[in-house]
Amino acid sequence: MFATRKREIDCGLLAKSLIFQWPMLFLQYYLWIAPHLLLGWTLVASFRRGMHRRLPIFFAYAAFETFQFLTLLALSLLSPFPRDIYNWTLVLETGISSCLMLAVIYELANTLLLTQSSRAELLRPLLRWTLVVLMFVAAVSSAALSGATVRRVTNIFQVLDFSSSLVEVGMLVTLFLFSRTLHISWRNRATGVALGFGISACINLATTALRSGLGKSAFIAVDITQMAAFHVCVLVWLVYLYLPNRALAFAGSGLGKSDIQFWDQELQRITGR
Amino acid sequence: MIIPTIFVVLAFLGLLLILYIAKGHHSTAGNLDQLASQLRSVDVDAFRNLIDHREQDYLRERLPANEFRGIQRERMLAAVEYVRAAASNAAILIRLAEAARQNSDPAVAQAADKLLDNAIRLRLYAFRVVPRLYFGMLMPGVSLAPIDLADAYDTITRQVVMLGCLQYPTRGMSSAL
Known part of the structure; x- marks a missing residue:
């Protein structure tokens, strides 16, 4: 009698805890699966728009992220759950993913800023030294x-998660500041890629630092926040992928009459000395 | 918790900065008319005079030390203003040149490319010159003449007028070319 009563209570508690846990469980699975589905969409759409030729490393990064998700999902569905294999796979793939992300940042720098020799002269050593300092920090x-x-x-x-986030934030902030300082405009899709990475990397840096400070109790909250940041990052990529390329907005525009008059006067003053 | 807090604050500052700059990219996109209205005239001769070391030597010889320091400070402040105006014009020219690079005429696109390169050079140079001028204010005896900036401004002025000639050959451009 007592045993039955106890089982009823246990079942009740379990049901109650499931009711409370269900939204959190749904949120975790949603934030794990949905961004990767959107990433798959991004891959297909960017392939159709020829982005794999303009930003091949970004394309490889997105493909690898999708592969990483599929591997981890397959491992998580195995019974019994191979915790150690899962964890080491996660570490290995995070390492590869971080290297690819750094390569994407260099690719962005190359395609956006290094086409002009004067920019390359300044930006190459700037990026090199920024990377050295960030690695040290x-x-x-x-x-x-x-x-x-x-x-x-x-x-x-x-360590890997924190270090890669720090390096990514530092490099992206440097790139954004460089473009801002020189008033160099970025093409829409490349801005989207940089902005998406920037949002995700900044949130990751904040959460990994918090995870180290707060310990195990913060693991789930940190995971959810990082997954949400990646979701936002993929959404930014998708939105920018479908925006009309801003380079076209400039087409046909040029020096206006007032500009020409202004510079003509400037030149006459210079040569009239 | 101090170190994690520092990184959390840095991360949020980084995020705000990235969002701000990305927003700036959009708001200035294609708004060339508004950019052109911000052009400021730069008197290159006056600037050359301000940074001329012979002029500086002349003033040092003729004026008492205190008065010379005061005047030199004023001259360097004025030079900083000229540099800022040149850098601001260069920033506008970078946008205008980027627009002209889309032109279907290869001659216009090539001229725009050269202008873009030199405008960026000028802007980079301006960033290096301003601290030197401020240093010149603190140490009036040190010669820090950034004469290259005036030459660079000369060059981009010629290039932008040349670009205008290529884009609008019928408008009747400067005889100074």
Whole structure:
């Protein structure tokens, strides 16, 4: 009698906890699956628009992210769940993904800013030194932040996640500041790629730092926030993919009559000295 | 929690900066008329005079030290204003040249390309010159004449007028070319 009563209570509690957990579970799965479906859409749409030729490394990054998602999803569906294989796969793929993301940032710099020799002269060493400084800061702060857990794989993942986020934020902010300082305009799609990465990298940096500070209790909240940031990032890519290319807006425009008069006067004053 | 907090703050500042700059990219897109209205005249001769080291030596010899320092400070402040105006004009020319690069005529596109390159050079140069001029204010005895900036402004002025000639051959451009 008591055992039956206890089972009823247990079942009731389980049902109650499931009711409370269900929205969170749905949110977690939604934020894991939906951005990758949208990423698949982005891949197809960008292939149709020939972006794989203009930004091949970005295309490879998006393809790898999709592959990573499919691998992890397949592993998570296995029974019993192979926790260690899952974790090490996650670490390995995060490492590859971070390298690809850095390569995409260089690709953005190349396609957007390095076409002119004068920009290349300044930007190449600027990016090189920014990367060196960021690597150093990442190494020092990773050591300072080390909220070492008992699991080696978790520690490696945290260091990798934090360091790559820091480097990405630093490089992207440098690129944005460079373009702003020189008033160089970016093409729409490349701006979209940079903006998407920028949003995602900044949120990742903030959350990985918080995860190190708050410890295990913050893991789920951090995961959800990072997945939401990636969702926003993919949405930004998609929106920019469908926006008309801004380069066309300039077409046909040029020096106006007032501009020509102004510069003509400037030249006459210079030569009239 | 101090180090994580620092990174959280830095990350949000980075995010705000990226969003602000990306928004700026959109708001200025294609708005060439508005950009052109911001052009400021730069008297290159006056600028050359301000940064001429012979002029500086002459003033140093003729004036008491205190008075010379005051005047030199005024001269360098004026030079900074000229540099800022030149850099601002260069920024506008970068946009105008980018627009002209889309032109179907290869001669116009090539002229626009050269103008773009030199306008960027001028802007980069201006960023390096301003701190030197401020340093010149603090150390009036040190010669920091950034004469290249005036030459660079000369060059882009010729190039923009040349571009105008190529784009609108019938308008009757400067005889100064």
